[in-house]
Amino acid sequence: MQVSSLQFKQNAHAALEDAALQRALGKLKAGFPVKRAAAIAKLPEFEALRDAGRDLKNHVLANLDTYLETFEANVRENGGHVHWAADAEQANAIILELCRRVGAKTVTKGKSMVSEETGLNDYLAANGVTPVETDLGEYILQLRDEHPSHIVAPAIHLSLDQVSDAFHQHHRPYGKTARQTEPRALLDEAREIMRTRFAAADVGITGANFCIAETGQTVIFTNEGNGDLTQLLAKVHIVITSIDKVVPTLEDLATFMRLLPRSATGQELTVYTSLSSGPRRADDADGPGEFHVVLLDNGRSGMLGSEFQDMLRCIRCAACINHCPVYGAVGGHAYGWVYPGPMGSVLTPQLVGIEQAGLLPNASTFCGRCESVCPVRIPLPKLMRHWRNREYEKHLQPRAYRFGLGAWAWLAKHPGWYRKATALQARLLKLLGGKAGRIRALPVARGWTAWRDLPAPEGKTFHELWAERSPGAAR
Amino acid sequence: MTTNARDAILANIRKGIARADPPAALKGDPAARLAGHPRNVVPARAAALDPAGRVELFVAMATEASAVVSRVPERAAVPAAVAAFLEAQALPPSVVLAPELAGLDWTGLATEIRPARGGDPASVTPAFAGIAETGTLVLHSGGHSPTSLNFVPDHHLVVLEAARIVGAYEDAWDLLRAELGAIPRTVNLITGPSRTADLEQTLLMGAHGPVQLCIVLVG
Numbered sequence: 230m231q232v233s234s235l236q237f238k239q240n241a242h243a244a245l246e247d248a249a250l251q252r253a254l255g256k257l258k259a260g261f262p263v264k265r266a267a268a269i270a271k272l273p274e275f276e277a278l279r280d281a282g283r284d285l286k287n288h289v290l291a292n293l294d295t296y297l298e299t300f301e302a303n304v305r306e307n308g309g310h311v312h313w314a315a316d317a318e319q320a321n322a323i324i325l326e327l328c329r330r331v332g333a334k335t336v337t338k339g340k341s342m343v344s345e346e347t348g349l350n351d352y353l354a355a356n357g358v359t360p361v362e363t364d365l366g367e368y369i370l371q372l373r374d375e376h377p378s379h380i381v382a383p384a385i386h387l388s389l390d391q392v393s394d395a396f397h398q399h400h401r402p403y404g405k406t407a408r409q410t411e412p413r414a415l416l417d418e419a420r421e422i423m424r425t426r427f428a429a430a431d432v433g434i435t436g437a438n439f440c441i442a443e444t445g446q447t448v449i450f451t452n453e454g455n456g457d458l459t460q461l462l463a464k465v466h467i468v469i470t471s472i473d474k475v476v477p478t479l480e481d482l483a484t485f486m487r488l489l490p491r492s493a494t495g496q497e498l499t500v501y502t503s504l505s506s507g508p509r510r511a512d513d514a515d516g517p518g519e520f521h522v523v524l525l526d527n528g529r530s531g532m533l534g535s536e537f538q539d540m541l542r543c544i545r546c547a548a549c550i551n552h553c554p555v556y557g558a559v560g561g562h563a564y565g566w567v568y569p570g571p572m573g574s575v576l577t578p579q580l581v582g583i584e585q586a587g588l589l590p591n592a593s594t595f596c597g598r599c600e601s602v603c604p605v606r607i608p609l610p611k612l613m614r615h616w617r618n619r620e621y622e623k624h625l626q627p628r629a630y631r632f633g634l635g636a637w638a639w640l641a642k643h644p645g646w647y648r649k650a651t652a653l654q655a656r657l658l659k660l661l662g663g664k665a666g667r668i669r670a671l672p673v674a675r676g677w678t679a680w681r682d683l684p685a686p687e688g689k690t691f692h693e694l695w696a697e698r699s700p701g702a703a704r
Numbered sequence: 705m706t707t708n709a710r711d712a713i714l715a716n717i718r719k720g721i722a723r724a725d726p727p728a729a730l731k732g733d734p735a736a737r738l739a740g741h742p743r744n745v746v747p748a749r750a751a752a753l754d755p756a757g758r759v760e761l762f763v764a765m766a767t768e769a770s771a772v773v774s775r776v777p778e779r780a781a782v783p784a785a786v787a788a789f790l791e792a793q794a795l796p797p798s799v800v801l802a803p804e805l806a807g808l809d810w811t812g813l814a815t816e817i818r819p820a821r822g823g824d825p826a827s828v829t830p831a832f833a834g835i836a837e838t839g840t841l842v843l844h845s846g847g848h849s850p851t852s853l854n855f856v857p858d859h860h861l862v863v864l865e866a867a868r869i870v871g872a873y874e875d876a877w878d879l880l881r882a883e884l885g886a887i888p889r890t891v892n893l894i895t896g897p898s899r900t901a902d903l904e905q906t907l908l909m910g911a912h913g914p915v916q917l918c919i920v921l922v923g
Contacts, residue, residue: 253904260905274747281744291726292734294717299738307887313710365911366902382902389904412903420912424822443738444887454898454913457855461890472713477734478741479880483873487747494901497765498838501913502893509889512847515819516889526713533720 230348230376232581234565237588244559249388254557257385261551264495265602272491282488283606285481286542290533296442296475297524303445307507309520317347320525324349324434324467327521328358331465333431339449339456340364341436342380342545343525344469345567346580349434360434361426363455365419372399378561380568381493381547386560389415423455433463433517437470438544439485440522443478446504447522450489452496457503466505466517471525473541485544488604492546528580536615540575542605547572549599549609555592564589571599571609578616587625590616651690659688743874750837750871758836762869763921765839769896770909771917778922782863783810785920786828789861793916795825802829802849805863820856827853828861831919832883833876834869840895841919842876844888854892860914862894866923 233240244250269275289296301311314320320343328336336353338344338360350360350371362371366384370377372395377383384392392415397408403422409415427433435456437447447468449456460466476482482504490496509516532541550556550570561569566586568576574589590613599609620626621634640647661668662685670678677683750761763773774785782805790797790813798814805828806817820827829849833842841862845851854860870876880891898913909915 256905272747272749274745277745285744287726287730288732288737291721291724291731293721294714295734297714297717299734313713315709315712319709363912364902365900369902382905384902385905387904392903412906412908415903416900416908416911420910423912428822443741446887446891452898453900453911454855455911457851457890457892458912461851461855472717477737479877480741480743480874483746483877484744486873487745497769498840498893498895500769500894500896500898502840502895504891504893505889506887507889510846510886513845513889514847514850515852516845520889524713526709526716530713530716530720533717534723534725535720538720538724 230345230351230567232566232577232585234577234581234586234589237563237565237592240563240565241559241592244563249391250386250560253386253388254560257379257382257551258557261494261547265492265548265551266495268491268495268497271497272487275487275491278484278487279604279606281484282544282604283542285476285484286605289476290473290538290541293472293475293533296477297472299442300440300445300475303442304506304520304522305445307445307520309445309507309522312521312523314523314525314527316527317525320347320469320523320527321349321352323523324469325353325356325358327465327467328353328432331431331519333358333465335359335361335426335430336432336434337361337363337427337430337459337463338367339433339435339451339459340367340383341434341469342377342567343436343471344434345377346527347469347525349469361430363423363427363459364451364453365416365455368419368423369395372396376562376567378569379547379550380545380572386562427458427462430459430463432465432467433459433461434467434469435460437468437474437522438489439482440470440475441477441479441482441504442475444504444506446506448482448502448504450486450499450502452494452500454501457501460505461516463517465519465521466508468505468520468522469525470522471527471529473529473543489544489546492544492548492602492604532579537575537579537612539607540572540579540612542607543572543576544605545572546604548602548604549607552598552602554594554596554598564592571613572607575607575609575612575616578619583616583619583623584625587616587620590614590620648690648692652693655686655690656688658685661685741877746872746874747837750835753836753871755867755869758869758871759866759921761836762834762839765836766834766841766896766919767839769839770899771839771896771919773919773921775921779808779863779865782828782920782922783808783813786861787813789859789918790826793859795859798825799861800824800827800853800857802827802853804830804848819850820852822856824857826859826861827857828863828920829853831862831864831868833879834864834919835871835873835876835893836869837872838895840873840893842880843892843894844880844884845890845892846888851890851892854894855913858910858914859916859918860897861918861920863920863922866921
């Protein structure tokens with residue numbers, strides 16, 4: 230997928246003008262955060278679970294090599310195969326080779342953000358293998374030739390009307406000529422068509438929310454059941470996942486079973502939590518004949534021992550996204566790559582390079598809601614600040630911006646001048662504010678005053694007011 | 705290629721861990737964790753309950769997740785409960801059965817014992833256990849029950865012995881470890897019927913899996 234994060238500002242402007250998108254985002258803000266709050270109110274241990282989740286992930290990261298090797302050995306023990314991929318290209322090539330070996334023409338796919346990261350669909354299609362997304366949201370996006378705008382609810386930006394149009398346009402070959410408008414009718418139409426695709430697929434590809442070292446199982450958390458049908462009805466099951474998904478034991482999975490669904494959708498547990506390992510056994514009457522796990526690194530190992538290591542704790546619940554005022558205003562596509570919102574603003578610069586994504590860690594108000602809801606307590610604002618540092622060190626910002634920062638830094642280090650400058654500024658702004666105390670337009674702050682008035686200061690700085698209030702206070 | 709990738713990735717991971725130099729407390733002992741599989745935080749909700757309390761919580765949570773629960777006093781009464789469910793749903797009196805349930809007296813219902821096929825209206829499969837914490841069923845693959853029966857038919861009926869309802873997820877893991885010799889291809893934890901909210905966040909049942917989940921609770 231082409232990275233368009235450098236166009237964040239233009240993307241954001243367009244998103245703010247998009248009425249359909251704004252309606253959809255309004256629904257999101259009224260939905261997920263409320264459901265999450267209700268779910269955790271029913272579980273008094275939730276804060277203790279967040280601590281446990283954080284500590285557990287830190288322990289895993291400190292022993293990541295051991296747990297990955299144990300996972301690999303146990304997948305083999307169960308009759309499966311593990312493939313390691315250093316980057317997206319290697320992962321795609323491995324999967325294409327597995328498809329070709331069984332002469333696969335179509336593959337069904339459960340929802341997988343890692344496959345979005347590698348651009349798997351385009352790669353397979355370009356090499357003669359047709360991928361069929363089976364998650365309802367992903368399926369709609371595939372028909373519309375779009376990418377997910379949210380990591381849990383991929384089609385959150387679309388209206389029912391847009392879905393009606395997509396189905397009406399693409400379902401004619403299946404004899405569906407009427408344009409359905411009711412949610413139930415649209416779902417039933419997709420369900421009926423998808424049933425024919427599951428059974429016809431040679432290969433089924435799913436992601437994994439977790440990989441259990443102890444048992445060699447991969448785990449998906451889903452609600453629709455498409456992930457299970459995908460792996461069950463195909464001849465070969467391929468799991469595409471990344472090295473940060475491993476957990477030690479079933480008991481450790483239980484901790485994330487309590488954290489992930491509540492943080493994501495406010496559910497007590499997803500409808501289907503499915504643990505898979507190996508091909509069908511001797512006495513199984515159904516199930517895939519082969520089981521493969523593709524473990525992607527793609528820059529993650531380089532985060533270990535760096536200031537970004539905490540990000541490797543992420544379990545992709547999207548709580549930070551659902552609570553982010555910036556995401557809530559512009560939606561996921563504005564971020565310009567696979568992972569949107571606060572988690573994306575930290576991850577994207579790592580995976581595609583800060584040169585391509587420097588605007589993202591700046592697209593934050595640092596309000597801290599993301600960190601306050603993160604189930605594994607990732608200090609997201611701090612990590613975004615680290616990226617801003619890196620960006621500054623690499624001289625990536627515009628000259629005027631760097632000059633402004635430099636001037637401010639000099640002032641901040643010279644208190645006498647700082648007081649004089651701010652006192653002058655406060656008086657000037659008071660003058661500009663006039664009787665109303667509001668500034669209508671200000672040359673250096675057009676981004677603000679184009680949309681709303683700037684409240685004018687009352688003429689004195691905090692230092693001055695403080696000195697007046699406490700005459701004896703040290704200066 | 706992948707062997708090289710494996711070595712390179714693991715080498716880079718080790719380099720990163722060395723750079724981080726994690727304190728001993730964080731480092732812990734992976735071998736001991738894998739062998740002893742210690743429990744983390746287990747909610748009190750299900751931990752302190754007696755058997756009757758567990759059944760009560762299971763039924764409440766499963767119902768909240770939109771499953772239908774039908775209680776029967778003994779195993780012999782399961783076929784009648786299945787027939788009653790089919791009738792109430794205006795479905796034909798015919799089901800696909802998991803082999804494990806073949807021994808019951810299914811007189812009055814047309815039954816077939818096989819994996820699922822497209823268009824099967826209803827299936828009946830056994831549960832390995834139930835988890836009270838969230839009203840979750842534990843099913844696993846094997847000769848006793850083809851997994852397709854859990855996902856393909858529109859109506860999925862699951863037979864669960866009340867005595868097999870445990871409190872927390874961890875209690876179910878203990879049962880799996882104690883009773884299954886080898887790891888099955890799949891373990892399905894099922895909490896209510898299939899659903900989606902991908903169409904403008906409208907909650908709809910029966911996305912790709914069963915539209916209805918009926919739990920026949922025995923005892």
